[in-house]
Amino acid sequence: MRQRSPRSAVRLLPRSDLLMLSAHHLVAIVGPTASGKTTVAIAAAQRLNYSVEVVSADSRQVRREMRIGTAAPSEAEMAAVPHHLVSIVAPDAPYAVVDWLSDTRTALDSIWARGGLPLLVGGTGQYVWALLDGWMVPAVEPDLALRATFEAFATERGADALHARLAALDPESAARIDARNIRRVVRALEVVTLTGAPVPPLEPRDPGFTWRAVGLRWERAALHARADARVREMFAAGLVEETRTLVAHHGRAFPALSSIGYREALGMVDGILSEEEAIRQTQIATHRLIRMQATWFRLDDPRIDWVPGDDLEAAVAAVERAARAPVP
Incomplete structure (x- = not known):
């Protein structure tokens, strides 16, 4: 469910004529x-x-x-x-x-x-x-097996070691990508490995x-309050059941299931998290997302x-x- 802005709704004024727009x-x-x-x-x-x-x-x-x-x-x-x-x-x-x-x-x-x-x-x-x-x-198709190899390397050796592998193959990309952003490092390594060429700068x-x-x-506090309220609405609207249905139809091994809200709802499905703890963790993760979006x-x-x-x-x-x- 989506919250509406707290101030008054838009007044339905007579529609003004727009100036001629460009074709595109x-x-x-x-x-x-x-x-x-x-x-x-x-x-x-x-x-x-x-x-x-x-x-x-x-x-x-x-x-x-x-x-x-x-x-x-x-x-x-x-x-x-x-x-x-x-x-x-x-x-x-x-x-x-x-x-x-x-x-x-x-x-x-x-x-x-x-x-x-x-x-x-x-x-x-x-x-x-x-x-x-x-x-x-780069129009490079994902190679899930190759990604899994790089992700396993990061788990075993650490993010810095994975980043060092990228630096050895594509120093310019490594300089642009934060070592802590494992997902981007993995994607860069995937592109370099499959194409044999550096990742072009964006x-x-x-x-x-x-x-x-x-x-x-x-204001950050007001935005967090809105996000927190929306998280509660999601759980009340059936997020856990939606997650349970996703698992039944598609299994557990797909990235979208680990995204914010679904990861926590899956904890409830598995009996690991209470509803209140799942809501709390989702709210924290959403605050983190808001900070990232600000960049x-x-x-x-x-x-x-x-x-x-x-x-x-x-x-x-x-x-x-x-x-x-x-x-x-």
């Missing part, structure tokens, strides 16, 4: 988890005098059968505004940023072909900037369209128009401005 323009609505991005997107879509469709930039909401734990848009929200890239792949299917970029480009092209305005909505910073900065992501390039970004800013969406980033997350009217007005004014 989008507005990104970004911010940390529980900041109210979907609420703002729905309200803005209802206000704009334009055909608006939402493209999700959430690495977990792409998964089917995982609606509760990922806080996916509700049926009512998806009925109010067309959504793309929500519940499109199986819980245990490989799906990397290069796949998301391909699917997103297809969705954007279809929206623009219909004369519409895409709203890119999500908190997965890697997805958002990969698209907006035009990253050239340098900004022209993405081929214009864009503006609106960020939802919250992707920085308050001093001049590309983002930050507005108070608890002022829905101001947020919708910012989206309206962003729709009118493409980046040169």
